[in-house]
Amino acid sequence: MHLSETVNTGFFFLAPWIIFAPVVGLLVNIIFGGWFLKRSWGEAAVGTVASLASGIAFAVSALLAWSLSAAHGEVVVVPFAEWIHIGSLQLDWTFRVDTLSVTMMLAVSGVGTLIHIYAIGYMHEDVRFKKDEKRYQRFFVFMNLFITMMMLLVSSDSYLMLFVGWEGVGLCSFLLIGFWYDMDTLGRPSWANSNAANKAFIANRIGDFGFLIAGFIMFWAFGSFQFDEVFTQVGAIAPGIITAITLFMLVGVTGKSAQIPLYVWLPDAMAGPTPVSALIHAATMVTAGVYLVTRSAPLYSTVPAAQYVVALTGALTALFAATIAVGQYDIKKVLAYSTISQLGFMVAAVGMGAYVAGMFHLVTHAFFKALLFLSAGSVILGLERGHHHLSHHEGHQGHEGSHHEEVRRTEPVEVFDPGDMRNMGGLRKTMPVTFWLYVFGTLALAGIFPFAGFWSKDEILLDASLHYPDIYWILTLAAFLTAFYMGRQIWMVFFGEPRHEAAAHAEESKPIITIPLMVLAALALLGGGLNLPGAHTLGHWLEHTLGEIEVPEFSLMVAGVSTALALAAIGISWLVYGRNPLKAEQKDPLKKPLGFLFTGMENKWWVDEGYKWLILDNYVRLSKFLAEVIDWRFWHDWFHEKIIAGTYNWLSNIALNKYADQQGIDAFANGLGEWTKEVSASLRRVQNGFVRSYALSVLLGVVLILGYLLLK
């Protein structure tokens, strides 16, 4: 390690620890976790180690941020190790500490730490509900691995190292979506979760393919992966090439950040435990695409056409996902589509060149979406507790048993989905803390003053209104829908009467779960302070990395319109869902007036089915064609069997076998053998066992030798 050469002030030498703290944490949990879990304090120990690892990463990030501000935001590069040295390619493992990466580090490790703490309590109940307590250890190992990989992603100094982290978080996402790989959310044997994990992995693979192509073109054009080297050459490269790079990179972004057309994996990713949904699939990993675009700002800024494509993709995604969210019943699915929608906002923002607004929304979204997800997890836990309480009273003793297999078989026939909002209602009374936390998150997401979402969303809308009116209107509509579906969720979940026994008996969660939520709620309330209009703290902070940034004037009109629309949406949702609370078994009241539209929203606009019809079925058909016709009938039946095998058989049967082998070699070899046998059979009689015969042959020898000597 040669840290001290370039780093002489501040805490920059600590930079590697943002990665190695979680690595140490996960190693400790791998090695000692099983030993811990045999003890009564085991889960606390495992969780504490993991949280501490993440917390240390956060502390280091904070120190880096402090050092950076002391150094006036100058980029600091901390070389760590040699990585790839091939020919002209000199790539080292280097930590890049600048204002952008530090912002991401703080968001990732900060939210990550809170979620780790929350998960201590959540997983305690989850592993018991799913009846496999050993997976507790594995969960925290994966979580720490995720923090490691995410840190690697944001701290990298080159596209290639960023890609390593990019793939690493994809792997963690896969592992954690499929965390309960052999059962569904209710603990019944099923491969649904592992299918969801595969779906996420494959969809991401398509995106990564685009990213790789972008990387190849980049290396071909720039001869380097290193950020600064690439960015300084931008002017010398043809815009066409940069357009290609940026658009292929966009494919990667749509995969990782769940944009049209590759967003389909994210709703299914809710199969993972709720802390995973909150951390990976809402707050951090999915923002990697936004980060990538922001990081590549010098590239995007030179090609406005590509920028517009990015912005449009984001805006359309924002609207499209918002419509689907309106029609969902699963509490986490609503949030998942909401996440896609909000990611669309961010992508649209960075696409428009409003990098600060995008990053700002990224950070605030991390706060309130993590809050919402975790609160939803708390709601689900509460319902599970209520259900457990209920079945316990009804005499389902099986739930208490420790015989896992038996329990699974005797699962009640009645299927209770604790995540279905149609089973909820009236939770305001039974889970008051969670209720208020959820309300905070909702207001922040809906963009109500003075919550964080108001400021960040408003800034995106402001930028859009100045440069891209079409995108502005799409996003405004999406914001309206956002407020509507969040209002719908609040009314359905927390108001009205319980629509299921379990909801009536739901219990509030423990402080280990609610306290991190309170922290997040405070952040959701105050997060806007990061970049208040006028002060633009975050903007000036990021300017050190992104260069001079245009700061639009705060527009009361834009803010007013969006707030009014949000309030109106909440009002409408109250009219639809709040005034006349949903009854058990009742259809959604929107179904009648919206008709076909609502059916579409409910069924996610049949995108999955469409993909299946358009891509999967054709792919299967193509594969069948290739397998049956091309491979089997053509290559195997005709080419292989007829041509090659036939020729060979003919050659070997007729030419070689019959003539050369049977009549030539065999005849000779067999003849030799036969001849030897015959000769031996006749010679055998000589060996007759009579001594006198042998003596006779001796005499014969004497006579012959003597005769030879005489006649010589």
Next chain:
Amino acid sequence: MVPEIYYITLSAILFTMGALGVLARRNALIIFMSVELMLNAANLAFVSFANTFQQLDGQIIVFFVIAVAAAEVAVGLALIVAIFRSKHSIDVDQMSNLKG
């Protein structure tokens, strides 16, 4: 003085008769005696040559041959006794177990 060639001729005749005995008789003892006869025929030739060339070596060889013959007879007769004990016969034609 009898010409040497007479002795050699006699030796050859005796040797051939001994060989004939070995080949024609089945009695192991008589085969043995025929072998002795052949040895003697050879001895006769040796002594005859010793006389012709006035060299003692011929006689020395005969001396050794007699000694070896004595040893041979001792062992051979012991063998015949051993064989007789197991087969109750000294017919060499009945000892044909090594037939191929």
Next chain:
Amino acid sequence: MTVDLILFLILALVSVATAAGMLLSRNAVYSALFLVLNFASIAVFYLLLGAPFIAMAQITVYAGAIMVLFLFVIMLLGAEQLARIKVLPWQRPLAIGLAAALVAETAYLLIVRAAPSAGIVPPAETVNTLGELQNLGMALFNQYLLPFEVTSVLLLVAMIGAIVLTKREKGERE
């Protein structure tokens, strides 16, 4: 015809006759006795050829010891005569044929190719010294000392071998 020659012819006749007798006797005892006669006649030849020591050895060792041993074994085994069985019918004619061939070859060698010693001139008349026992002893114990000693070992081994072969194994029944 010198006396020597006459004596030789008579003795040759005797030796051939006794050899034939040995061959043709059905009784093994007769064969042995014929052989003793044959050995005696050969001993006389040795005397004629100026080898008195060999002649004595012939009489004592062969005609005496060895032939007594033969007779002893014949009597011991009671195997004077064998049953008349013909196992190898062509053995005898073949043997006779080969013997005839051998005789023919020898005759050719001796008569047609002339006497092998014809070209060799015997040294001066030193016949007297050759028969002296002293000379024989000198040669035996100087020039042929090692073979002599080896012969003694050979006889010892033969003695042991004979004992081992004829000795009954422990527990072996007759």
